[in-house]
Amino acid sequence: MVIRGLPRGLARDAWWFGADEGGGGTLRAGDGAGEGGAGRGRGLALLLLLLLGDLLFFGHPPGLSLALYAVAIFAVAAAFRRPGAPLLGPALVVIAGALPVVEYAQFLALLFLVAGLLAGIVWMHRGPGAGMPAAMVALLGRVPTAGPRALGTAWQGALRRSGKGSAARAWLRAWAVPLGGVLILITLLADANPILAGWLDGLLRFQPDLGVILRRTLLWSGLGLIVWPLLDPAPLVLTEKARSPRAQLPGLNPQSVSLALVLFNLVLGVQTVLDLAILWAGGSLPDGMSHAEYAHRGAYPLLATALLAGAFALAARPWLEERPALMPLMALWLGQNVLLCLSALLRLWLYVEAFGLTYLRLYAAIWMALVAAGLVLTFWQIRQRRANSWLILRAAALGVGTLYLCTFINFGSLIAAHNLAQGANRDSFYLCELGETAAAELVYADVPCALDIPETYGWRDWGFRKWRISRSLQAQRYGAGL
Structure with a gap:
């Protein structure tokens, strides 16, 4: 059946x-x-x-x-x-x-x-x-x-299939006492029986590495x-969840969005003019402040401002569709924030020129470029009336793609090469902390520190980057006659 x-x-x-009991069908x-x-x-x-x-x-x-x-x-x-x-x-x-x-x-x-x-x-x-x-x-x-x-x-x-559950319990009930008694007797008789004691010693000498x-x-x-x-x-x-109605943030309405865009653009315009005058046109700074300090103080706050700008643009999008006249103000708002990201990059570059490149500063530069690209995507999404899922998918693809490309870049080597090119301003202690990925540049520059030379112990731990660094070190030793 x-x-x-x-x-x-x-x-x-x-x-x-x-x-199949009694010859019945299966x-x-x-x-x-x-x-x-x-x-x-x-x-x-x-x-x-x-x-x-x-x-x-x-x-x-x-x-x-x-x-x-x-x-x-x-x-x-x-x-x-x-x-x-x-x-x-x-x-x-x-x-x-x-x-x-x-x-x-x-x-x-x-x-x-x-x-x-x-x-x-x-x-x-x-x-x-x-x-x-x-x-x-x-x-x-x-x-x-x-x-x-x-x-x-x-x-x-x-x-269940073998029916051995009850059989195992029955076996334990029958054999627990006899086997336990035999083990006790063997232990007691070992002192009186040298042959039995020799057998036990041989067994005890077999000690696996636990x-x-x-x-x-x-x-x-x-x-x-x-x-x-x-x-x-x-x-x-x-299972797909039922879509909930669009949530609206409290305090946002057509009038508040209009006023916010006007005021935000005015405030941001002041910052944009100052950045253009100081960073791009070479204007003078307040007394006692260097370009490095100016760059360090402003890079990350400007980046936070750009992130908030993107969030506000998404939150205000429903009213942009109701009032098309607000679109130029939103375009100006996002454009100024893109310019802020570029100014933050320039501030960071000035600071790097003064104090050297580090992993954190390099990652911050990549992040600033991603934020600027995300703001451009946000404007295009609003202008083309795309869904938020369109923006999220492309922003995620942009971020994941950037991270994927970063896995193939030897940042330690880039940092070492840049800082060594600065000459007297290089930080030898930080250079020594870069690790094995910067070994080729540090050996070539004869930096006095204990280096971690990348080693490959077999095919299992082989890596293309480690292989390139080893080849470079071998070429340097061969050229130096070592």
Whole structure:
């Protein structure tokens, strides 16, 4: 007898349907017959991935091994995809996410690796769409619980199918006292029986390295918890929430937006004129204030002002559609804030010229450029009457794309090269703190500090950036005759 349409969860858990007592017929429940085989296949795949993880990571620093392991996880997950599911697109996403780790193993590169792997698996199982980010978060949220839950379910099912739960309790009741008594007797007789004592000494001399066993257990457990949900993802179907009516901030109305735009532009115009006179036209500063101090005091407040400008533009957008005459004022408002971002960049550049380049100052410059680009996008969104989702998607793509490109740039080398070119103004202590990524520039300039030379101990921790730095150092030593 065949029952069509039985839920998969019931087909998987209803193990008693398969019992064939007294020669009766076997009840097949939908596609549940293949569920056990798929589960066993995933279990074997998990074991192979754990063995591969032990080979790649145990006792070895991470590097190229991270990218190889992510590709292996995706390849195994692809073996269990549904027929006709996309493969090429998800595979390219996984490879793109792994490239930053191949360049240099760092935290940001690891984030892109995880994001690329999650995106590839979600795309493969549910197809591309607007719900992919939420599905990726849902899949990531299953990592802590999916493995233990599947293990507990499998163990309980095995006990039910074999009927060994009650048998195990009966075995313990029958053998607990005899075995315990035998162990006690062996311990007492060891002193009187030299042969037995010799056997026990031989057993005790076999002492495995408990530290290695513990580290391997932790590695395998951690990998199992992470990998299993990726091999057996839950149905990634997200229900769309009902759209709530547009929320309006208190205090915003056509009249208040009009007055705010006029007053904001006037106040910002004063700042814009001062910046043009001092920064761009070379005007004089107040007595006792240097250009470096002027730049340091104004860079970050101007950036905060630009961010608030973008938020106000989005909040005021509904009334711009009602009053088209406000559009020129909004364009002037956003344009002045873009000019503020450029002025903040110039202030930052003046400060860097006086005191040198650092990671924080370089990141601040990138952030200022992103804010300026975001303000331009905001104006274009308002002018073209695009939805807020249009702006959010493109702003997110701009930010993620910038971060992705940053993973391929050796900022330590750039900072060292710039500061070394400043000559007497260079900060030797900060240069020594840049680490191994600036080793080639520091060795070439003969900076007196203990350098961390990048070392590669094998193919597992190989990285393209470390390889380039090592080649540069070797070329310098060869040219110096060392």
